[in-house]
Amino acid sequence: MPNMTESEVFDQFAQIVAKSLRIDAAQISPDTHLTDLGAESLDLIEITMETETQFHIFLPDKSILETAVEVFGPGILEKDGYLTEEGKRLLLRRMPEADARAFAGDVSVKDLQSYFLKVVTWVRMIQGLAQYTPGQCAACGGPMAPSMGFRMKCSKCGHEITLRSGEEINREWVREYYDKEYRPQAEAPVSAAAVQ
Amino acid sequence: MNASGSMIYDSSVTQAWLPAAGPQGPWPESVCCQDALTCEPGLLADLILSPGEREHWGALRAVEKRRHEWLLGRFVAKQAVRLLLERNLDLHLAPTEIEIVPDPYGRPLVSVAPPVRAATMRERLQPSLSIAHSHGTAVALAVLDPAAWVGIDLESLTHRREDFEAIAFSPDERSLLAALPQDLHREWALRMWCAKEAVGKALGRGLGPGLQAFHITRADASSGLIEVELRGGALSQFPRFEGKSLIVSTARQSNFVFSAIIYQHYQNGAVRMRPSRQEILDYLLQKMGELTADWDYPDPVSAESLLFTELGFESLDAVVLCTAIQEHYQTPMPFAELLAEIGQQQRDLSIDELTDFVNTHLGGAAGADTTRRVQ
Numbered sequence: 001m002p003n004m005t006e007s008e009v010f011d012q013f014a015q016i017v018a019k020s021l022r023i024d025a026a027q028i029s030p031d032t033h034l035t036d037l038g039a040e041s042l043d044l045i046e047i048t049m050e051t052e053t054q055f056h057i058f059l060p061d062k063s064i065l066e067t068a069v070e071v072f073g074p075g076i077l078e079k080d081g082y083l084t085e086e087g088k089r090l091l092l093r094r095m096p097e098a099d100a101r102a103f104a105g106d107v108s109v110k111d112l113q114s115y116f117l118k119v120v121t122w123v124r125m126i127q128g129l130a131q132y133t134p135g136q137c138a139a140c141g142g143p144m145a146p147s148m149g150f151r152m153k154c155s156k157c158g159h160e161i162t163l164r165s166g167e168e169i170n171r172e173w174v175r176e177y178y179d180k181e182y183r184p185q186a187e188a189p190v191s192a193a194a195v196q
Numbered sequence: 197m198n199a200s201g202s203m204i205y206d207s208s209v210t211q212a213w214l215p216a217a218g219p220q221g222p223w224p225e226s227v228c229c230q231d232a233l234t235c236e237p238g239l240l241a242d243l244i245l246s247p248g249e250r251e252h253w254g255a256l257r258a259v260e261k262r263r264h265e266w267l268l269g270r271f272v273a274k275q276a277v278r279l280l281l282e283r284n285l286d287l288h289l290a291p292t293e294i295e296i297v298p299d300p301y302g303r304p305l306v307s308v309a310p311p312v313r314a315a316t317m318r319e320r321l322q323p324s325l326s327i328a329h330s331h332g333t334a335v336a337l338a339v340l341d342p343a344a345w346v347g348i349d350l351e352s353l354t355h356r357r358e359d360f361e362a363i364a365f366s367p368d369e370r371s372l373l374a375a376l377p378q379d380l381h382r383e384w385a386l387r388m389w390c391a392k393e394a395v396g397k398a399l400g401r402g403l404g405p406g407l408q409a410f411h412i413t414r415a416d417a418s419s420g421l422i423e424v425e426l427r428g429g430a431l432s433q434f435p436r437f438e439g440k441s442l443i444v445s446t447a448r449q450s451n452f453v454f455s456a457i458i459y460q461h462y463q464n465g466a467v468r469m470r471p472s473r474q475e476i477l478d479y480l481l482q483k484m485g486e487l488t489a490d491w492d493y494p495d496p497v498s499a500e501s502l503l504f505t506e507l508g509f510e511s512l513d514a515v516v517l518c519t520a521i522q523e524h525y526q527t528p529m530p531f532a533e534l535l536a537e538i539g540q541q542q543r544d545l546s547i548d549e550l551t552d553f554v555n556t557h558l559g560g561a562a563g564a565d566t567t568r569r570v571q
Contacts, residue, residue: 023259036258040330041393041403042351045360061363062406062429070429081300108300113404167406 004130009055010123016050017119030120051122056146057129060166063116064094064174065109067167071174072182083107090177097124129166224528225458226280227348228272229335237267244271244291265329270296273327273336277306280323280338285515286532296325303400306338321516326397330452337456341523345459347398347444349390353383353451361385364392369412376417383448388412390455391422391444396430398442398457405429413441420446422455471525471558477551483520484547487513499551502544511535514545521554529557 010030018025021037028037034044048059060067068090069077077087088103091112102115115121134144134152142156150163233240241253249270256263274291281287289308296304304325324344327336331352339346361370369388376384392410396403403410409430414423423441426434446455471479477499484497488507495501503509509517518531534553538545 027259033258036256036262038259038261040351042360042389045363049359049363061408062404066404066406066429070432074433109401109404110298110300110302113302113402 003135004127006123006127009127009130010119012054013051013119013123013126016054017047020046020050028119030118030123032119033114033117034119034122035117051126052150055126055130056133056150056152056163057126058150058163058165058167059125059129060170062167063112064170065091065112067170068174071171071178078109081109083109083112086182090174090182093177093181094173095121095124125166129169132164132169134161224280224284225337225339225346226276226283227335227337227456228275228279229333229350229454230268230272230275231333233264233268234271237264240271241267244274246292246295248297249295261332265332265334268332268334269327269329269336272334273304273306273325273338276336276338277323277325280340281308281515284340284528284532285518286536287512287515296327299400301400302402303397321512321519326394326456328393328397333452335454337458339458340519341460342519343460343523345398345400346457347394347396348454348456349393349397350452350454351386351390353386353448353453360389364389364407366408366411372412372415376415380417383453384415384417386453387420387446387448387455388415388422390453391424391446391457394444394455394457395424395426395442398459399430399434401430401433405433422446473551473555476554476558477547479524480521480547480551480554483517483524487517487520497547499548500546502546503550504544506544511539525554525558527558529554 014025014028017023017028017034017037017039020043021039023037034047039047051057052059065077065083065087068087077084077090083091083103088107092098092100092103098115098121136142137144137154137157137159138161139159140154140157142154144152144161145155147153147160150165151160152163153160235243241250245253245267253263253267253270256266258266271291273296274294277294278289278291281289293308295307297307299305304327306323306325308321322342324339324342324346325336326346326348327334328349329335330350331354333350333352335348335350337346337348361373365373365385365388373381373385373388391412392403392407395410396405405428409426409428411425411427412422413425414421416422422444424444425441426437431437442457442459444455444457446453448454481497481499484501484507488497491508493507497507501507503514503517514535515531518529518535522528522531534545
């Protein structure tokens with residue numbers, strides 16, 4: 001569902017969390033951490049599955065930092081458990097809505113994990129991924145409805161599409177960032193010399 | 197579970213599921229598991245937490261279940277470390293003297309608080325630790341080897357949807373599950389999940405690299421052993437595991453499924469050369485030099501030096517030295533007995549005699565297969 005507001009996503013997500021953890025949705029605020037609500041690892045899996053079903057999205061199975069480290073290689077974005085300046089730059093570019101203060105000073109991987117467990121981080125991730133789920137058929141403009149597995153089907157003309165996974169979308173974004181923003185800067189002195 | 201509603205295990209009674217399967221490792225370990233707070237939480241916090249930990253617990257804004265489990269986790273962790281040090285080093289510590297602080301990746305690090313004379317010695321006494329909690333029960337595994345990678349996990353068999361398997365496992369892993377007897381399906385799905393968690397914890401990054409990065413290649417219903425291969429991000433972080441399996445022990449006890457792995461860093465399958473007596477003496481003299489570098493001695497340390505009366509060792513200093521020796525030679529030695537005997541006879545120990553002791557115990561262990569947990 002594209003075009004959902006952050007508060008609409010929040011309300012629906014809070015219902016999912018409340019049901020899974022058997023708590024009152026009123027206990028949940030954007031700043032709450034899912035683990036502080038009592039969620040265990042398997043609860044997170046359950047919340048993930050229900051979120052995917054309700055929002056017609058595929059959540060990534062690892063954090064944006066893990067995906068980015070796979071593309072960049074070790075030691076560039078994170079060193080000895082702490083984000084480097086390069087790592088902070090990448091995360092703030094990917095999550096421009098994130099509170100820049102959360103990335104000021106020393107940020108450990110542990111701090112970041114706790115950031116990724118905040119309700120608001122999930123809500124924004126869901127909202128972002130929902131942009132990739134079409135509400136209308138590209139072929140005839142008819143309404144799209146979930147079909148088998150993670151496919152969507154037009155209820156008017158039967159046109160079918162496969163949803164893209166959050167992991168795939170993250171990886172594509174990281175590759176583009178690496179090629180267009182990180183590498184040109186990292187290699188700037190060399191290419192400047194080559195031009196002369 | 198007994199009538200009081202709580203249970204405490206240690207490794208002597210949990211052999212059924214702890215690393216009993218496979219060759220016994222040379223380093224001692226200790227497990228503690230408990231399913232309820234033993235007293236009112238605020239009181240327990242005062243009794244067992246260090247000032248820093250108490251501050252953390254006080255500031256933890258979380259539902260009661262989470263706050264209780266955090267405290268229970270600290271309780272079992274300290275209990276496991278205490279049992280380990282008592283049994284193997286005859287060292288008796290209060291829970292408040294054992295502080296557990298997470299590293300930047302979130303892995304729990306143990307530091308033992310009583311003042312040890314030199315900073316270099318304090319670092320020696322740092323057992324490896326892993327803690328897990330689920331549905332009001334907490335479990336911890338402590339290993340004396342400071343370099344070991346340990347991971348433990350538990351999950352409750354109740355209140356669980358079946359379909360988590362669709363996300364948690366790859367098609368290959370689901371066919372492993374399907375090959376097991378139908379009545380074991382639910383339990384083994386959880387065992388496989390716990391095995392992934394335990395490996396993630398042992399490597400220090402949890403399941404961060406993604407569930408598919410911890411790939412289960414074998415699940416043996418008769419032994420409870422599960423083999424896990426690293427892939428993707430986990431393998432690029434730990435390339436040494438290319439083509440190798442990490443072996444996790446799993447077991448079921450009442451309504452819980454447990455998993456545990458202890459990975460120790462030995463040269464795989466390499467036959468170690470037995471050191472000569474002179475080499476041992478040289479090592480001990482060098483080690484003593486390092487450990488006591490900031491102490492004031494009128495004379496250099498020699499083979500005849502007496503640890504307690506001449507060098508001013510206290511019992512904890514001796515324990516740290518013994519740990520360092522065992523770590524260096526990757527071989528456990530009955531130091532607790534030696535130190536107890538010296539205490540009883542009220543005599544001292546020379547470096548020469550210590551050399552003989554180490555030499556004797558290395559004699560039996562030379563060339564032994566020290567490979568464990570990894571094929």
